[in-house]
Structure formats: C-alpha cells, structure tokens
Amino acid sequence: MKFKCVIVDDEPMARSFLERYCEKQGNMEMMGSFSDAETAFNYLRYNEIDILFLDVEMPGENGFGLLDKLLYMPKVILTTSKTDYAFDAFQYNVSDYLKKPFSFNRFQESINKVTEANNKVTDEATKEDFFIKTEGKFIRLNYQDILYIESVGDYVKYFTDSKFYLTHSTLKAVEEKMKTKYFMKVHRSYIVNLNKIKDIQDNSIVINGKVIPISKSMKPEVMGRITVV
Amino acid sequence: MNNIPFSFDKRLDSEFLQSMYEGDMEHATTIFSMFVDMAPGFVKDIDESFALGTIEPVRSQVHKLKPTFSFVGLTQLAKKAEVLEERCKETSDISDIKDLYNELKSNYAQSFPIIEKELERLKNQINECV
Numbered sequence: 451m452k453f454k455c456v457i458v459d460d461e462p463m464a465r466s467f468l469e470r471y472c473e474k475q476g477n478m479e480m481m482g483s484f485s486d487a488e489t490a491f492n493y494l495r496y497n498e499i500d501i502l503f504l505d506v507e508m509p510g511e512n513g514f515g516l517l518d519k520l521l522y523m524p525k526v527i528l529t530t531s532k533t534d535y536a537f538d539a540f541q542y543n544v545s546d547y548l549k550k551p552f553s554f555n556r557f558q559e560s561i562n563k564v565t566e567a568n569n570k571v572t573d574e575a576t577k578e579d580f581f582i583k584t585e586g587k588f589i590r591l592n593y594q595d596i597l598y599i600e601s602v603g604d605y606v607k608y609f610t611d612s613k614f615y616l617t618h619s620t621l622k623a624v625e626e627k628m629k630t631k632y633f634m635k636v637h638r639s640y641i642v643n644l645n646k647i648k649d650i651q652d653n654s655i656v657i658n659g660k661v662i663p664i665s666k667s668m669k670p671e672v673m674g675r676i677t678v679v
Numbered sequence: 680m681n682n683i684p685f686s687f688d689k690r691l692d693s694e695f696l697q698s699m700y701e702g703d704m705e706h707a708t709t710i711f712s713m714f715v716d717m718a719p720g721f722v723k724d725i726d727e728s729f730a731l732g733t734i735e736p737v738r739s740q741v742h743k744l745k746p747t748f749s750f751v752g753l754t755q756l757a758k759k760a761e762v763l764e765e766r767c768k769e770t771s772d773i774s775d776i777k778d779l780y781n782e783l784k785s786n787y788a789q790s791f792p793i794i795e796k797e798l799e800r801l802k803n804q805i806n807e808c809v
Contacts, residue, residue: 461743463713463750467699470706507742531746531761550746553698 453565454498457483458490458516459505459529464550468503468529471557478561487511491519495671499524501564503548506530506538517542521635521668523626525564543626580627582608584615591615593632597657599624599641611658636664636672644675685804688797690790691752699750704801711798714751715791721747722787729773729780737776738767741783748787751794759783 455478457468465483472478481499484490486508494502494516502524506513514535517526526544528535529552539547546560581588591608600607601621608615625635635641636655640662648656653669655662664672682702687693700707721744728736745760763779770776 461746462717463710463747466706466709466713467750470703474703507739509739531742551699551749554701555698 452477452479453500453561454479454481455501455503456481456490456494456499456524457503458485458487458508458513459503460485460508461505464505464529467551468557471554474554475558475561477565487513487516491516494520494524495667496674498522501525501527501561503527503529504544506535507532514538514542519667521625521671523622527560527564543623582615582617584617589615593628594643594645596633596643597646598643598660598662599628599633601639609658609660634672634675636662636668638665647676650676685801687752688793688800690793691797692749692754693752695749695754696752704805708798708801708805710750711794711801714747715795715798718744718747718787718791718794722784725780726784732773734767734771734773734776737773737780738764741767751797753790753794756783756786756790759786 455472457465457472457480459465459468462485465485469480469483472480478501481497482490482493484493488511491511504513504516504526506528507530513528513530517523523543526542527546527548528539528544529548529550531550533547533549536547545564548556548560578594579590579592581590583589591610595610597609597611599621600609602616604618604620605616606619606621606624608617621635621639621641625633625641628641632643632645633641634644642655642657642662646657648658650656650664650672653664653666655664655672682704684702685704685707687696696707721740725737725740725744728740741760741764745757745764748754748757748760759779760783763776763783766776766779
C-alpha cells in the first residue's frame with residue numbers, strides 16, 4: 451500500500467529533505483509539496499490524503515490554521531524547529547512531532563508509528579458498528595443507523611431514526627473515528643451520513659426532515675461526493 | 680540513488696551530516712547548493728528588518744534560517760540562532776539583540792566560504808563517481 455502524502459513548509463531545504471526521505475521510504479506517494487498553508491488548503495479541500503507533513507510557523511496562515519479549516523483529518527506529522535507546540539500538537543491529535551532537522555531514521559520511526567496506527571484504523575473501519583458512552587453506559591451503534599451527528603457545546607448528539615444519543619466529545623474527535631466513506635463534515639456543527647441525504651437545496655441538506663446547513667466552503671466537496679446523474 | 684563515500688570538512692558537524700545524508704551525496708549537493716544560493720538572501724532580509732528596528736520580523740526570519748544552518752552541518756550556528764530567536768521573544772528593544780546578531784553574522788560570514796568549498800568538493804566527488 452502506498453500512502454498519499456503532502457508537505458507544507460515554507461522553507462525549501464526542509465521540503466527537499468522531506469521529499470527525499472519520502473522517496474527513500476518507498477511506500478509514499480508525494481501528492482504535493484507546498485510553501486504555504488493557503489495553497490495547500492486549495493489542494494487538500496478537494497483531495498483526500500493519508501499523511502500531512504506540516505510546518506507550524508509559516509508566513510500567512512500557520513499550520514494549525516490549516517488544520518482548523520480541513521474537513522477531514524489526515525495523519526498529521528508536525529515538522530518544526532521548535533518544541534513549543536507540544537500542547538497544540540496534543541490538542542490537534544497529531545500523530546508525531548519531528549523537530550527539524552531530523553535524520554532519515556527518525557523519519558522512518560515516525561512513518562512506522564503512523565502506518566501502524568493506520569492499520570488499526572483500517573481494521574476498525576471494516577467493522578459495521580462502534581460503541582459510544584452515554585448515560586453512564588456503553589451503547590453499540592451501527593454506522594448505517596446514524597443519520598447525522600450534531601455538535602452541542604462539549605457534547606455531540608448521534609441521531610438515528612428513532613432517537614438521539616448524547617455523549618461527551620467534540621465533532622473533531624468524532625470525525626476522525628467515523629468512516630469517511632459514509633460520513634462527511636458539512637458544517638462546523640454537523641457530520642452527515644451521505645447515504646441518508648434526502649435532498650440538497652442551496653446551502654442545506656435534508657435528512658429525515660431535519661434541515662442541516664452546509665458551509666459555503668464545503669458545498670463543492672459535498673457535490674463532489676454525491677452521484678449526480 | 681547510489682551512496683558515495685565522502686568525508687565532510689572537520690569544521691562542520693560531520694557526524695550529524697552523515698546521519699542526515701547517510702551517503703546520499705546527491706542530496707547533500709542539492710542542499711549545500713540551495714544554502715549557497717539562498718542563505719545570503721535570508722541574511723540580507725534579516726539585516727533589513729534589523730535596520731528597521733522591529734523585533735518580530737527579525738525573530739521570524741532567524742527562525743527560518745536556523746534549521747538551514749543545521750542542514751549544512753553548521754550546528755553551532757543553529758544553536759546561536761536559537762538563542763537569538765529566544766532573546767527576540769523576551770525583548771522589544773532591538774539594541775538588546777544587537778550583540779547576539781552581530782556575533783551570528785560574523786560566524787556566518789566565516790562559515791559561508793567553508794560551505795562553498797564543500798559544495799565544490801561534493802560536486803567533484805559526484806563527477807568522479809559518474
């Protein structure tokens with residue numbers, strides 16, 4: 451398996467190192483190497499990748515700003531010459547943190563960590579159900595029973611045909627665990643099951659009678675993921 | 680991508696360079712060449728920001744320059760750049776960083792010809808092996 455990867459770093463020598471290391475690694479497919487977050491976002495909003503090598507401090511928008519805008523979360527490896535971002539890295543659930551400059555051995559360790567984690571996610575993704583903790587107990591939910599998921603403060607609601615389940619989490623955390631094949635974040639407060647969409651009008655989706663807004667920036671991706679004959 | 684035997688100049692952090700390039704001298708040549716092309720421009724940018732007397736652009740540009748020193752084995756210079764970057768965060772008075780900056784510039788000016796020479800040696804070595 452080849453992992454689709456993208457590099458975002460304003461420093462050309464740092465990009466050159468990463469490009470070379472990816473080439474040496476052998477199982478990486480370089481999809482793009484960008485010098486700023488804005489250009490990278492223009493690519494990433496329409497193209498799903500597996501691994502994002504991301505510098506933090508860049509002119510214009512920084513690396514975390516780019517992550518804020520992404521509507522899916524690839525595995526992120528921060529590449530920075532500072533160690534000040536450990537807390538942010540934790541908050542954004544990044545997979546690893548490479549302090550520049552780093553050797554090929556250290557790069558390989560990082561890739562192994564990410565790809566092992568990815569294998570676990572793939573195993574999870576073949577399952578049809580998962581557990582959530584709600585009202586003091588764990589409830590099994592089938593992916594295809596979920597209509598949409600709504601963020602409400604520090605909680606998220608999983609809506610099915612008959613009821614909803616409230617659990618303490620964030621939409622960002624949920625998004626990472628959901629199968630991207632079926633689910634998509636369409637708004638900062640909503641993830642929808644694409645198979646459950648009844649209709650799409652202007653900037654909203656209707657699922658089971660519920661009108662769900664679509665972020666303006668997400669409309670093209672939504673339209674790209676549904677089949678229009 | 681054939682590995683080519685090469686001993687870096689002793690004035691550079693050769694152990695570190697070997698760990699970075701692992702015999703990939705084609706890539707070492709690319710990086711040394713990029714450094715020779717770009718570092719003078721980076722330093723000129725810092726000079727201009729320094730002359731304007733505003734700390735943040737100096738800090739940001741030193742931050743960018745810092746890892747490039749390491750990439751060519753100037754690890755001591757990278758450490759000095761890190762000290763300067765940290766100092767920039769602690770003060771808003773450009774005169775507070777003047778001595779550190781001048782020292783960094785002086786060290787850079789002494790080191791640059793070493794990198795230029797090393798680049799020539801790398802190119803020659805690659806040509807001999809082709």
